[in-house]
Amino acid sequence: MNSFNFDELIVRRGTNCAKWDEAPNDNVIPLWVADMDFKAAPCIIDALRNRVEQGVFGYSVVPEKYYDAVISWFHRRHGFDIKREWMLYTTGVIPALSATIKALTQPGDKVLIQTPVYNHFYSSIRNNGCIAEECPLAYEEGKYSVDFAAFEKQCADEKVKVFVLCNPHNPAGRVWSADEMKKMGEICHKYNVRVVADEIHCELVMPGYKYIPYGSVNDDLLKYAVILSSPSKAFNIAGLQIANIVCYDENVRRAIDRAININEVCDVNPFGIVGVIAAYNDGEEWLQSLLSYIYENYLYLKELFSKELPDFHVVELQGTYLAWVDCSALKLTSRQLSEYLLQHNDVWVNEGEMYGQPKGHSFIRINLACQKARLKEGLSRVVAGIRQLQKA
Ligand SMILES: Cc1ncc(COP(=O)(O)O)c(C=O)c1O
Known part of the structure; x- marks a missing residue:
């Protein structure tokens, strides 16, 4: 049981936040840039608050x-x-x-x-x-x-x-x-x-x-x-x-x-x-709790893909909070796929092409470092978008 509440939904939209405020509309769930939707560890917030209160x-x-x-x-x-x-x-x-x-x-x-x-x-x-x-x-x-x-x-x-x-x-x-x-x-x-x-x-x-x-x-x-x-x-x-x-x-x-x-x-x-x-x-105790939370999110994503989209391989996540999903089964470029998901399904993932991936593979990168409720909704949109594309 986490003693830190990583499920707390933090409103980031409207806070000059690159991850949220660069989205094309307010319904988008951003699972792109490597930035987490959790508040920083309480020890960091307290230290910053003390520093702010000094006022100079x-x-x-x-x-x-x-x-x-x-x-x-x-x-x-x-x-x-x-x-x-x-x-x-x-x-x-x-x-x-x-x-x-x-x-x-x-x-x-x-x-x-x-x-x-x-x-x-x-x-x-x-x-x-x-x-x-x-x-x-x-x-x-x-x-x-x-x-x-x-x-x-x-x-x-x-x-x-x-x-x-x-x-x-x-x-x-x-x-x-x-x-x-x-x-x-x-x-x-x-x-x-x-x-x-x-x-x-x-x-x-x-x-x-x-x-x-x-x-x-x-x-x-x-x-x-x-x-x-x-x-x-x-x-x-x-x-x-x-x-x-x-x-x-x-x-x-x-x-x-x-x-x-x-x-x-x-x-x-x-x-x-x-x-x-x-x-x-x-910050060590907070970090340990965070890692458990991210791991649960990763297991959720893996399970979802293996159940709903078994042809889309999730590369084993050994480190980072960025899932890397092989979408070559779709025969689209990762840019086409990510643009489609953003335009039609209001979910924002990174297209693999920007990482100079070897030709022939079409990956998307999905940021797992967010509250489970948001991740579930975001991933359900990814699955829905891919299903639509499979039928098209
Ligand atoms: C591998 C790697 N290096 C560097 C950075 C960015 O570092 P900074 O914001 O400190 O310049 C990132 C951000 O995602 C990263 O993934």
């Missing part, structure tokens, strides 16, 4: 207790020992990624990504004058894995300077094992490719799986890596805009710091600092 919102410094909170969390929860001097902060994981790419590449270089993958990886690469080198994940019998032969071949291209790992992987739902990461890391080292691990989804792991920080696999991997994270996804505080970079290599860290300054993303706001400290110091 000038420029901030990041205090030592911020670093202590991050270091202690990763030690306690993930057995990853981060040193204070390895850390930098900035205004988000994508700003962190962009600064890291700037620091590690020259325009015209290639950055390796494993598709389908979070769409902003493409823009961060492009905005730094680089080229996205796509290495599709293997998709066999409904499961994603790394095609190591293809991965090595692409790393061997001397234009490839950086590999961006997404751990856990959005949208494929994979939580990478230590063995897989070790193998990818060793290939990268062989060809002098730096590894940047985006671990923003790191707390969002389903029963039976364990998030292993890339930097904790072994010292060799740590020394050559840049690790990006934030409690923003797991604690639903993305709007507070703050993220951390962990980089062991001093020269690389300096170059990233410089890039953060060049990009003018070196100042975080007072609420971000307070939010991170509260999440990492006091």
Whole structure:
């Protein structure tokens, strides 16, 4: 039994909320962008309330207790020992990624990504004058894995300077094992490719799986890596805009710091600092309850699809709160499908095409992080829309 009420329906429409207020009409149930419909943990709300009551919102410094909170969390929860001097902060994981790419590449270089993958990886690469080198994940019998032969071949291209790992992987739902990461890391080292691990989804792991920080696999991997994270996804505080970079290599860290300054993303706001400290110091119990709730939502979706639409495979969700559903049975592009669902059924899901999925697959991404009542209604609309399309 949850001691936190994740069933409480929160009105987000009319609050300048991207997920709800960008919908084309007020009946739409939004199951798209990776943003949860739950209130933040009470410890975060209390800390922010105290900060608001102080009443002055000038420029901030990041205090030592911020670093202590991050270091202690990763030690306690993930057995990853981060040193204070390895850390930098900035205004988000994508700003962190962009600064890291700037620091590690020259325009015209290639950055390796494993598709389908979070769409902003493409823009961060492009905005730094680089080229996205796509290495599709293997998709066999409904499961994603790394095609190591293809991965090595692409790393061997001397234009490839950086590999961006997404751990856990959005949208494929994979939580990478230590063995897989070790193998990818060793290939990268062989060809002098730096590894940047985006671990923003790191707390969002389903029963039976364990998030292993890339930097904790072994010292060799740590020394050559840049690790990006934030409690923003797991604690639903993305709007507070703050993220951390962990980089062991001093020269690389300096170059990233410089890039953060060049990009003018070196100042975080007072609420971000307070939010991170509260999440990492006091948010663990809330997080555990949240994970159970999301898992129940995932089981509901899986059951619904296996009963109502058995030809539509739900990829196993090991991590994240984003279900990835194979709709290739429909013979439509995922864009056509998602547009149809939005226009005819008032439900908004993400089309797989935006993640650069390998040709031939048509997936949609469904955000499970909402109240069960809304999820049920939203999914019943997805099922109804797909049924209509099957008959057409
Ligand atoms: C893998 C991944 N990285 C980064 C982000 C965005 O990070 P931020 O809002 O901190 O820039 C997201 C958001 O969904 C994501 O899925």
